[in-house]
Amino acid sequence: MHLSLAAVLVVGWSAVALAAPISDLQQSTVACKGAFQCRTLYRPPNSIATCRNSLCGYECEEGYVALGKRRCIPEARASEVVSRASESAASATSTTTPDPLPSSTATSAQPSTAVTTTSTSSAPPPTSSGNALTEAGVTGFPGLNTNAILSWYDTNSGRDSTNGNSWCGFPYDNSVPGFAPSLNTMLANFDGDYESAAKAYCGLEAEITTPDGRTVTLYVADAFDDTWVRTPASLDIIHDSFESLYGSYTDNKNNVVKKASWRFTGRRNERLTFKSTDSLGGWATPDSPTSTVTSATSIPTTVQTSATDTAPTPSSSANALTQAGISGFLGNNTNAILSWYDTNSGRDSTNGNSWCGFPYSNDLPGFAPSLRTMLSNFDYDYETAARAYCGLEAVITTPDGRTATMYIADAFDDTWVITPSSLDIIHGSFAQLYGSWTDNKLDVVKNAHWQLTGRRNERLTFKSKNPLGGWS
Structure with a gap:
């Protein structure tokens, strides 16, 4: 299913939880x-x-x-x-x-916080051997891992696509002092072999430090789906432990900690080894650090697009790109695959609310480009990216010469971005480019091209109050 991020991020930004394969x-x-x-x-x-x-x-x-x-x-x-x-x-x-293998909960494109982790009873000190890394053949995440984004997830939650069972092969709950690093990095270390990777990494101890000096000791207890790993060192933290790094309790998925650093200590907690039978109960909350952390607001709850009343002429300024500091999608974007989605549909995981912060419907002449490209333009700051990109006008052309003028009104989850310039088009506008109405998700337009004109439609700016109705 081709999903716009509007659809995908309905529950907020977080990693897709990887239950057991x-x-x-x-x-x-x-x-x-x-x-x-x-x-x-x-x-x-x-x-x-x-x-x-x-x-x-x-x-x-x-x-x-x-x-x-x-x-x-x-x-x-x-x-x-x-x-x-x-x-x-x-x-x-x-x-x-x-x-x-542990029973798995298959996850869809819907984001969730992380791959599951486990909690245990009366937490013993980890093994004191400083050779746990070399003994296990661990080569991933060497030395100090910097520029990490720390997010959080619940271990048994529909919102986070978790089911109380960890990638590490044991049951867990929110009290475990655990985290999930990149799944791909761990698997690549062992030629893609799940059990070898899990045996090597699960239970490894790490010290995680925030930019303002908070330091907490946690253990590998899950794997982080790389769809949501924004930087190679990013971690998904089990909810109860996140407070010690963030500085206060939060239930807001937009609250993350940016530019953290962490390193493995070389020790392993035996209660969180692969298929541990002693993972539940007795975990104490990690010691609270002394300094306070400010949250870094990142990706919003939904990524969708919106429709509006009587479409006004977009702002005539040809400097909308330079004024906003746009560096993504400049010039002619070629080799685009155009797909389509409905703005309020269970099939497309959309709920009528756009990533651009307003309600929308299928009559909006809008499209969604790569989320990652827009976020990376602004150091992954959601509001800055949305303010810069939402409403920008583009001319989209198909290989057979069909041309349509549309506006950025959503963000495209990069799980589904097949080529860097691929776009997801709101259903009501797709017929102009495809040549006829279709309700078949396999119907796409290949080898299209498009470019931003430098103008912006004021009705589709970030958190617009006037996005609905009147689009022709």
Whole structure:
């Protein structure tokens, strides 16, 4: 399903929580109409998403073969692996069946705070060995990790797509002093092998420090879906522990801490190791640091677009781009894929409210470009980015010469941005570019191009009071 970020961020900015991976390489229980709807679900490296019999799944890429139900390995290695397994089986006096992966909750494109973590009873001190990293072969996140954005999530919450079970293979709740670093970094360290990565990273101790000097000791207890990892060092913190870093309790997803730093200590907490049976209960709140943190407002609750009354002529200033400090999408943006979405639809995860801060409907002549490009233009400051981009006018042209003038009225979740210039078009305007009405999500326009004109429509500026009605 092609989603505008308007749709995706209805519950606020946070990482998609990664529950344990689905255990069937071929198929999950998530319904689909096309493979593009399945791309945000967990799958092993070197695999592609599939949609068969209306259910999401994945298969190994060309040149790779399935090893069990959760790995894709090069064909050249397959015979070697099978041979080793046969020799091992022949020499063993008995065989044991490995425990299945933890039950998974498949996550859709809807954002959630993080991959799950666990909490435990009476927290013992972590093992004192300073060699936990080298002993486990950990190479990810070496030294001091800087420029981290710290967000938060609840461990069992529909809003955060968590279900009380951690990527680390144990149950958890909000009392665990845990965090989730980049999933891709951990998997890449171990050739995409989930169990090897989880055994190596889960329970590792880290010291996390905010720009104003708050320092808290937490443990790896989950994995952070890289769709929401804004900088390589970014972390998703379990809710109860976030207060110690943020400086006060918050239930606002826009409240994050920017420019934090952290490092592994080389120790591991045995209660948070992979598939720990002692993860719940008895955790004390991390010691409160002495200084106060100011929150960095980042991404808003929804990313959508809006429609308006009687469309006025956009502001004639050709300097709207330079006046706002725009550096994204300058010049002619080529190789764009144009898709469409409804502004208030369960299918598209939209709720009638735009990322630009106003209500909208399908008659708005609006579109959504890459969220990441707009945010990165302004150091990931949501309000500054929205004020700069919302309402900007663009001329969009298809390969067969159709041209339409539209306005930025939303943000496009980069999970679905196939090429840097791809756009999601509000449904009512899509027919002008596609050539006819369609309700089929597979109908897109490829190889389009577009450019910003330098003008802005005042009815579609950030938090506009006049976005609805009268669009022709």
